[in-house]
Amino acid sequence: MSDDKKLTTRDADFSAWYNEVVLRSELADYSPVRGCMVIRPHGYGIWERMQRALDDMFKATGHQNAYFPLLIPQSFMTKEAEHVEGFAPELAVVTHGGGKELEEPLVIRPTSETIIYSMFAKWVQSYRDLPLLYNQWANVIRWEMRTRLFLRTMEFLWQEGHTAHATHDEAKEEARRMLGIYRDFMEGWMAMPVVTGVKTDSERFAGAVKTYSCEAMMQDNRALQAGTSHDLGQNFSKAFDLKFQTEEGGTAFAWNTSWGVSTRLIGGLVMTHGDDGGLVLPPLLAPIEVVVVPIYRKDDERDRVVEAARNLVQRLGDWERRSPGRLRIHLDAREGMKPGAKYYEWELKGVPLRLELGPRDLDANQAVLVRRGSKQKVAVSLDSVGEDIAEALAAMQQDLLSAARERREANSYRGQISYDAFKEIINDKGGFVYAGWNGDPAVEAQVKEETKATIRVIPDEEFRSAEPATRCMVTGERAKHEVVWARAY
RNA sequence: CGGGGAGUAGCUCAGCCCGGUAGAGCACACGCUUCGGGAGCGUGGGGUCGCAGGUUCAAAUCCUGUCUCCCCGACCA
Numbered sequence: 001m002s003d004d005k006k007l008t009t010r011d012a013d014f015s016a017w018y019n020e021v022v023l024r025s026e027l028a029d030y031s032p033v034r035g036c037m038v039i040r041p042h043g044y045g046i047w048e049r050m051q052r053a054l055d056d057m058f059k060a061t062g063h064q065n066a067y068f069p070l071l072i073p074q075s076f077m078t079k080e081a082e083h084v085e086g087f088a089p090e091l092a093v094v095t096h097g098g099g100k101e102l103e104e105p106l107v108i109r110p111t112s113e114t115i116i117y118s119m120f121a122k123w124v125q126s127y128r129d130l131p132l133l134y135n136q137w138a139n140v141i142r143w144e145m146r147t148r149l150f151l152r153t154m155e156f157l158w159q160e161g162h163t164a165h166a167t168h169d170e171a172k173e174e175a176r177r178m179l180g181i182y183r184d185f186m187e188g189w190m191a192m193p194v195v196t197g198v199k200t201d202s203e204r205f206a207g208a209v210k211t212y213s214c215e216a217m218m219q220d221n222r223a224l225q226a227g228t229s230h231d232l233g234q235n236f237s238k239a240f241d242l243k244f245q246t247e248e249g250g251t252a253f254a255w256n257t258s259w260g261v262s263t264r265l266i267g268g269l270v271m272t273h274g275d276d277g278g279l280v281l282p283p284l285l286a287p288i289e290v291v292v293v294p295i296y297r298k299d300d301e302r303d304r305v306v307e308a309a310r311n312l313v314q315r316l317g318d319w320e321r322r323s324p325g326r327l328r329i330h331l332d333a334r335e336g337m338k339p340g341a342k343y344y345e346w347e348l349k350g351v352p353l354r355l356e357l358g359p360r361d362l363d364a365n366q367a368v369l370v371r372r373g374s375k376q377k378v379a380v381s382l383d384s385v386g387e388d389i390a391e392a393l394a395a396m397q398q399d400l401l402s403a404a405r406e407r408r409e410a411n412s413y414r415g416q417i418s419y420d421a422f423k424e425i426i427n428d429k430g431g432f433v434y435a436g437w438n439g440d441p442a443v444e445a446q447v448k449e450e451t452k453a454t455i456r457v458i459p460d461e462e463f464r465s466a467e468p469a470t471r472c473m474v475t476g477e478r479a480k481h482e483v484v485w486a487r488a489y
Numbered sequence: 490c491g492g493g494g495a496g497u498a499g500c501u502c503a504g505c506c507c508g509g510u511a512g513a514g515c516a517c518a519c520g521c522u523u524c525g526g527g528a529g530c531g532u533g534g535g536g537u538c539g540c541a542g543g544u545u546c547a548a549a550u551c552c553u554g555u556c557u558c559c560c561c562g563a564c565c566a
Contacts, residue, residue: 151566152565293525297523340525
């Protein structure tokens with residue numbers, strides 16, 4: 001075997017490993033425009049499965065899809081003070097059109113709050129028109145200085161939900177509900193456990209009153225902000241005059257929320273489950289769940305085996321599981337390629353299960369089932385192979401989540417900790433450090449400056465330590481919150 | 490924008506110091522033998538050596554300029 005077929009290992013260089021996996025498993029490629037990314041069919045297939053699952057969850061909670069323009073009048077961006085300040089440096093601006101300079105430049109949306117709430121203002125008159133529960137699937141552009149495939153690209157695909165409510169309580173509840181949906185999706189579908197909670201002021205979305213976040217831990221122990229949900233208060237409704245007549249006959253500004261997840265999730269998936277053999281996909285999101293590799297030596301064997309494999313794939317592909325839909329099975333009948341080469345290729349691409357079918361198997365009315373990441377080969381009867389596959393897929397989905405959760409907990413640190421010990425953890429292995437914080441932004445800034453670690457989140461009760469630190473890690477003052485520190489992507 | 494690398498075949502790179510017909514491995518195409526963990530042999534296709542100047546009988550190689558990409562920082566889903 002030549003060395004150039006092998007991947008860089010995660011231990012040797014996590015970043016290099018990540019880039020190699022993304023490129024070689026054909027998820028994405030670099031584009032001619034620096035900072036942009038081409039998503040290839042394999043990567044897009046994963047995104048499509050994510051979209052479908054999320055979309056179902058949004059619909060089930062009363063949301064509807066709509067679409068708003070890519071181009072936004074520049075003046076819209078300046079109407080909300082914090083919003084302008086936050087996004088101005090990363091705006092792409094269109095200054096010419098139709099061969100002429102435009103009277104007012106247009107910005108390419110970095111997010112759509114402004115244009116959406118300007119439209120909401122037209123559509124809402126009475127409290128009876130509320131709530132508006134909208135979502136859009138779209139692309140956005142942010143002029144990032146440094147980019148990484150999927151994790152930070154100038155253009156990315158996402159969904160952004162935007163809602164308007166009659167009361168702040170209802171909006172708060174909505175922001176919380178969507179955070180919960182994100183968490184369910186990340187854990188249930190991606191097998192990626194997250195810590196949920198509230199962002200500190202410095203990490204809050206530009207224009208929000210409160211930002212909730214799902215934070216996941218990658219295999220290099222850095223944090224990934226995987227999804228956010230914002231309570232926008234009345235900041236945008238005041239900027240865009242989004243008013244309604246109340247039940248009592250007065251007028252009031254509406255209360256907004258927005259929430260989004262992006263193609264960054266694909267990067268999170270890679271960095272959560274990938275191994276030194278490449279990608280590992282949770283079955284629920286794998287475009288192909290099972291690949292069938294026929295094995296043969298002579299022509300007559302090939303004919304016999306490939307035909308049997310075709311029948312098997314057709315039978316299993318038609319076989320309706322109770323959940324989640326038809327089995328996504330693929331026959332790799334390419335000739336002139338040895339089975340071993342196919343194994344490596346499908347493992348690199350993260351396909352959860354492989355079914356090997358050879359002459360000896362056919363004679364015994366069986367096939368060999370192998371789980372991604374396991375060298376263990378299990379002979380299964382062709383009569384019940386569908387059940388065996390379904391069972392293995394379900395088990396893998398669970399095992400991936402458990403393994404990721406164990407890994408995260410093994411790299412989480414709790415209790416009263418000294419700032420020196422904290423620095424050592426952050427500089428050495430990294431991880432999530434639950435520590436006391438006096439609530440002072442200056443302390444947060446100091447730690448960021450000195451260690452590059454940031455407060456990822458003020459965790460929700462469920463994630464808080466049984467015995468949280470009572471004193472601020474840096475100043476020793478009484479702690480106002482227990483917070484999660486980590487270096488982040 | 491600061492610091493560090495690199496531009497030579499589709500990919501990874503050697504050749505450059507010391508100028509003299511453009512190379513290797515992988516990939517690709519064809520043929521034969523192979524096929525239960527990355528096949529072997531043979532044959533073949535593929536390059537204005539990032540770009541522009543200069544020095545020279547002669548430049549991938551030396552000189553000048555310029556562009557691009559990657560990594561580390563400042564910005565962030």
